[in-house]
Amino acid sequence: MxxxxxxxxxxxxxxGRATNRYGGNTSCVEVRPRAADPIIIDAGTGIRHLGKALMEGTFGDGxxxxxxxxxxxxxxxxQGLPFFSPLYRAGNQVHIFARQRDMHLEAVFSQQHDAAYFPVPLSAMHADMHFHELVEGARFHIGKAHVTxxxxxxxxxxxxxxVDVDGASVVYCSDTAPFTDMLLGRDFIERPSFGTLPPPVQSELAAMRAGVVALAKNADLLIYDTQFTPEEYQARPHWGHSRPDDAIEIAREAKVKQLCLFHHAPMRSDDDNDKILAAARELVSADKFTLVSAYEGLEIPLGDQ
Ligand SMILES: [Zn+2]
Ligand SMILES: [Zn+2]
Incomplete structure (x- = not known):
């Protein structure tokens, strides 16, 4: 793949000029198994260019x-999904998988097509769209690929x-805070507070962390949210993002072969990202895995291609 x-x-x-090398588009990663349909992870603004590329092939004629x-x-x-060209061509089939709370998945996506935000309603897009609501721990197949x-x-x-396919595995782990200081997802937290967590919360976080390490076990590539520097994390632990150190710890425990820094902060210039990568590489100089930082256009071949 x-x-x-x-x-x-x-x-x-x-x-902008300061982000030219790494790129300014929001999260979108394409996993392309050998001789099979694309599996796209996340639909940030990067999906627009991917959609244009796909329209050059079979998506162009539905x-x-x-x-x-x-x-x-x-x-x-x-936010890139309304600009994903294959959705406008009848005959194309697009399956969307996500976990959601309290609302039907299709309703969540329809809302960003509300007339106040976008001129074309989701229901007016011509492709055949299917929504698959995931539960925690879901395991399923997409063609020959196994997804957990x-x-x-x-x-x-x-x-x-x-995603396991073609004798290799890639893990996409964005967005997440470390599993130590607070449990996110319940209520809106306006001001963070560090302190001792009640034992049930500690064990829930420990279980979540163990789940992530298990998911990444022996992966060929681990893509991890490293939006924060240690200082930024200290100021905003409730925003739900990690530091390179957190990604490195998970990569070590899971014994991955390659770690990729991802979900770069919007204020980070190309030079900032270079420095973060260089500092992180020093930390892993004695480790067995390689370390890269994601940029638009980076292509990583894994397993059989
Ligand atoms: Zn994000
Ligand atoms: Zn988020």
């Missing part, structure tokens, strides 16, 4: 089939995915 990055940014798109795994429905992971998921520590609800 091949893994290609179309959007690597968190929170909001940030085009014979394409794609699956989109959504980590969660915050804007930076869904795990819960993450993030406001509202977010999940990580593992």
């Amino acid at each position: 091949k893994v290609r990055f179309w959007g690597v940014r968190g929170s909001i798109p940030v085009p 014979r394409g089939k794609a699956s989109i795994l959504i980590s969660h429905t915050h804007w930076d992971h869904v 998921c795990a819960r993450l520590n993030h406001p509202w609800v977010a999940i990580a995915y593992r």
Whole structure:
């Protein structure tokens, strides 16, 4: 399979001279099994370019089939979907998978097509769209690929995915806070407070962390949310993002082969990202896995291709 990055940014798109090399589009990763349909992870603004590329092939004449795994429905992971060209061509089949709370999945996606936000209603898109609501711990197949998921520590609800296909595995773990200081997802937290957590919360976080390590076990590639520096995390632990150190710890425990820093903060310039990568590489100089930082256009071949 091949893994290609179309959007690597968190929170909001940030085009401009300072972000040219890493790219300014929000989260979108394409997993392309050998001789099979694309599996897309997240539909941030990066999915627009991917959609244009797909229209050059079978999607252009309405014979394409794609699956989109959504980590969660915050804007930076869904806001590219209305600009995904294959959805406008009759005959294309698009399957959308996500975990949701309290609302039907299709309703959540329809809302960003409300006339106040976008001129074309979701129901007027011509492709054949199917929504698949996931439960925690869901396991399923997309063609010959096996997909598993795990819960993450993030406001509202977010999940990580593992895709096993062509004798290799990729794990996408964005967005998540570390599993130490607070449990996110219940209520809106306006001001963070560090302190001793009640034992049931500690054990819930420990179970969540164990689930993530198990999901990433021996993965060929682990893509991990590293939006924060340690100082930024200290100021905003309730935002639901990690530091490179957190990603490195999980990569070590799970014995992955390659770790990829992902979901770069919007204010991070290309030079900032270079520095973060260089510092993280020093930390793992004695480790067995390799470390890269995601940029638009990065393509990582894994297993049989
Ligand atoms: Zn995000
Ligand atoms: Zn989020």
